[in-house]
Amino acid sequence: VRPENRIAPRTAIWKHTIPARPVAMFKQPPSSNGIEGISLLQRANKQANQPYDQVPASDGAGSARAQKPDDDDEDNIQVDIDESLMNTGEDGLETSEALGRLDRFGRNELEEKTKSKLKVFIGHFTGPMPCMIWAAILIEAIIGDWANFWVLLFLQCLNGSVGFYEDSKAGDAVAALKASLKPEAFVKRNGRWAKIHAGELVPGDRVALNAGGAVPADCRICAGMPVEIDQAALTGESLPVTMYPGDVAKMGSTVTRGEIDAIVACTGSNTFFGKTAAMIQSVDEMGNFQKVLLKITYFLLIISSVLVLIAMGYLIAMGEEFLRSLAFGVVLLVASIPIAMQVVCTTTMALGSRKLADQKAIVARLSSIEQMASMTILCSDKTGTLTLNKMVLQDVLPYQTGATENDCLQCAALAAKWKEPAKDALDTLVLNAVDRGPLDAFEQLEYTPFDPVRKRTEAKLRSPDGRVFNVMKGAPNIVLAYCENKEDIRAEFEESVQNFAERGIRALAVARGFEPGGLVMVGLLTFLDPPRPDTKRTIERAIEQGIAVKMITGDHVAIAKETSRTLGMGDNILLPTELPNYEANTDLPKTLGDDYGEMIEDCDGFAQVFPEHKFLIVEALRQKGYSCGMTGDGVNDAPALKRADVGIAVQGATDAARAAADLILTAPGLSVIVDAIIISRCIFQRMKNYVIYRVACTIQLLAFFFLAVLTIHPKDYEGVGDSTFFNLPVVALVVITILNDGTIISIAYDHVEPSPRPERWNLPILFAVATWLGVVAVASSMLLLHLALSSHDPDSLFQTTFGIKDLSMPHVKCMVYLKISLSDFFTVFTARTQGFFWERAPGGLLMACAVLATVSSTLLSLNWPFGEVQDDGSMNMSGIDSGLAVFTWVYCLIWFFIQDCMKVVLYKLLYQFDVSGLRTESEKCAERAFEKSPESRIGKVEEELSKMKQVMAAMAQSNFKAVKLAANSAM
DSSP states (O other), X not given: OOGXXXXXXXXXXXXXOOOOOOTTTOOOOOOTTSOOOOOHHHHHHHTTTSOTTOOOOOOSSOOSSOOOOOOOOTTOOOOOOOGGGOOOOTTOBOHHHHHHXXXXXXXXSOOOOOOOHXXXXXXXXXXXXXXXXXXXXXXXXXXXXXXXHHHHHHHHHHHHHHHHHHHHTSOOHHHHHHHTXXXXXXXXXXXXXXXXXXXXXXXXXXXXXOTTOBOOSEEEEOSSSOEEXXXXXXXXXXXXXXXXXXXEEOXXXXXXEOOEEEXXXXXXXXXXXXXXXXXXXXXXXXXXXXXXXXXXXXXXXXHHHHHHHHHHHHHHHTTOOHHHHHHHHXXXXXXXXXXXXXXXXXXXXXXXXXXXXXXXXXXXXXXXXXXXXXXXXXXXXXXXXXXXXXXXXEXXXXXXXXXXXXXXXXXXXXXXXXXXXXXXXXXXXXXXXXXXXXXXXXXXXXXXXXXXXXXXEEEEEEOTTSOEEEEEEEOHHHHHHTBTTXXXXXXXXXXXXXXXXXXXXXXXXXXXXXXXXXXXXXXXXXXXOOBOXXXXXXXXXXXXXXXXXXXXXXXXXXXXXXXXXXXXXXXXXXXXXXXXXXXXXXXXXXXXXXXXXXXXXXXXXXXXXXXXXXXXXXXXXXXXXOOEEEEEOSGGGHHHHHHSSEEEEOTTOOHHHXXXXXXXXXXXXXXXXXXXXHHHHHHXXXXXXXXXXXXXXXXXXXXXXXXXXXXXXXXXXTTSOXXXXXXXXXXXXXXXXXXXXXXXXXXXXXXXXXXSSOOOOOHHHHHHHHHHHHHHHHHHHHHHHHHHHTTTSTTSHIIIIIOOOOOOHHHHHHHHHHHHHHHHHHHHHHHTOSSOGGGSOOOHHHHHHHHHHXXXXXXXXXXXXXOOBOTTSSBXXXXXXXXXXXXXXXXXXXXXXXXXXXXXXXXXXXXXXXXXXXXXXXXXXXXXXXXXXXXXXXXXXXXXXXXXXXXXXXXXXXXXXXXXXXXXXXX
């Protein structure tokens, strides 16, 4: 077929096209036979103005060698190719040459960045929090307190083991990419074809590409018939694309039709597939949740260090022994370490992941639950996520007089092997839309299948009444060129096709002609990949939750705009030419957010993108301060899935996408994502409540012991001994931590209300609230300690009002232990709401555990089993009587109400003065949700209609004045 006679679709709407790639991305010189790489889109656009009556000079089977038309090399699909390696002859490479290139370029495999299990394990015992615990363990060993030494060592091992176990379960995206490589390839060396391991291929090898086989490396197509290749997993395109001699087929794609030789252009990490893997490997950073825990740990570490040093210096200055001062430092250090925070938060997320699994969302990385709750923008792939990833018949437009929609469908079905399984997506579409029963009355005499050069399917049939006729279906302009009535319908036909093209809808023309006459256009069939039935409502739900949704697709821009309009997402769809260049294995610029963030914010999505574009879009949004989610299903989506704060692999995703994702969906569509977001926000609320509680308790202990040392000296009180300062045994603090944190895991089942806007760790607010709660608790503890130590004074409040007198130091310590334990757990109920604690009922399990913890603490205070004999023969801590326990309970409950009221006042002040953007953030989320809501869109339409009415009224008034002026002039 001569290039000047080959007809392409006027607007390339019936056959899916390869989006043109920006020039700056890759470069491809002309091949040795003078054929330049050119996209189908360009080929279609170049030939769009050719007359329809230029019928291809084809015998029906196509020519032996199909050539692409010459064109400028602007906007070509280009890759880096060393042309000196591409001059391989018909006999292929010599074995010696292949071995030399294998040494030079390496195996056709992906490199992996691995970290030994031992290093990962050690890493869980060497962070800031573990180092604090090691310091406490070391001090306990120095002073010989072996009981506390073993308790702390056990907690250290527990924390490290849990963290290592969770890391061990994480998937390795690069390993999955490597595993998805096809292991074998047919290669010609020394003039002989042989099957070898695909890893042994080298640039310049001649390989055979056959229907149903995978492309083993990036290969340039040799001279011959075009082939169709499915590269949906790489580029996100809905249908297979036609590749001509000189085009480059990418590793990981699959040949769906035809067979041809090809020359290997790139292997391993130099392939399109390998660069995708390199972008995945470039993402190696600490998760957001780990960063938050580190910030909290550093906050507590700084406070504890300052207080411990001041207290120890004060004690030594007061003449206290160094070892006793050091022992006291251990007490404060243990009190400042949120020992069980990692375990409790991990367990809370693990329990939450089970609920997500019930919603068909499998969590691959636990910390992604916290980031999903914070998500502010969701970048969604189109094909298979927003749409069905299945072509569906839309409209049928008859052109022949008297023809019906059923006639059009029947003719299209007769131009296929209707008794056999469908060979491609179009035949499947047509045969599923028609009743095949009546078709059996026709006899198919001849059949010419579709091929990429002819762009049509033909058949000769005999009708039940014995008449012989021909049917043809294919590209609209191709079929029109064969029709006798083309001039009569050309204007209307071209307008319809153009309108469909602008909306991204593909069209298929059908013609029929009874012999001896010619063909007559019967009609047009239109089809597209429609949105899922629930997608539009799902997007509205996401917007209601304060999440902006953007479409990021590799499909054509017209198709993306039509889908976006249908879903109410807007039609401001940009091309990747607006984005900067990026090469894998290079550092990302830190100015992406500043330079491109606003543009990405303002648009509704991107079309015709490649993996690096998705990667850049996600990174720019992250630099702009957004918590970004990304959905996808193919290899092309894997880098962006890995880079996003939350990577979501949709149902049917490739192994590479699932391995790179944080969340794997097992149900179709986006609806499960919104459900998962709501669940994750509930989980986030529970974790945030726990962190506030834990920080408040830590501050209470730190500040209490610090102030007790500096302001209260037991030896100054009558009848309680000669101790210089007040302290509790380390085991008492550990018991408080284990008992309260052990039962507080039940917070994972607490009843919470999901936030209507994205969550985030507003640490200034968190620290302010936790500190305030801790200060109130410290005040109550200091007051109780003073009253207890004064119990020997006849005029003291304890004796005169409550009848409590003559408490010994061991009893005072036990009462203070009970008070701290009770107020610690009561703080949970204060921390879990911003309003009064009774405004939202706690979960049943949390209440049950609260009873268990507080009753256990009370029983321990009545019969303290861990008392140690001191040098003077007395116990360092002993049980109290029931009356004192009841008094402590009442005292704690009164202060619990005071603490809760003070918290409500604080939140109102923080919101009133917009501390740390608390009010501003809430108002912005509400405003963003309204802007995208149906009410807002209706309001905008009404506003535009009002403006149009005003303009029309002004024009009418102006015309009236002009007519009146003309009339006056005539008179």
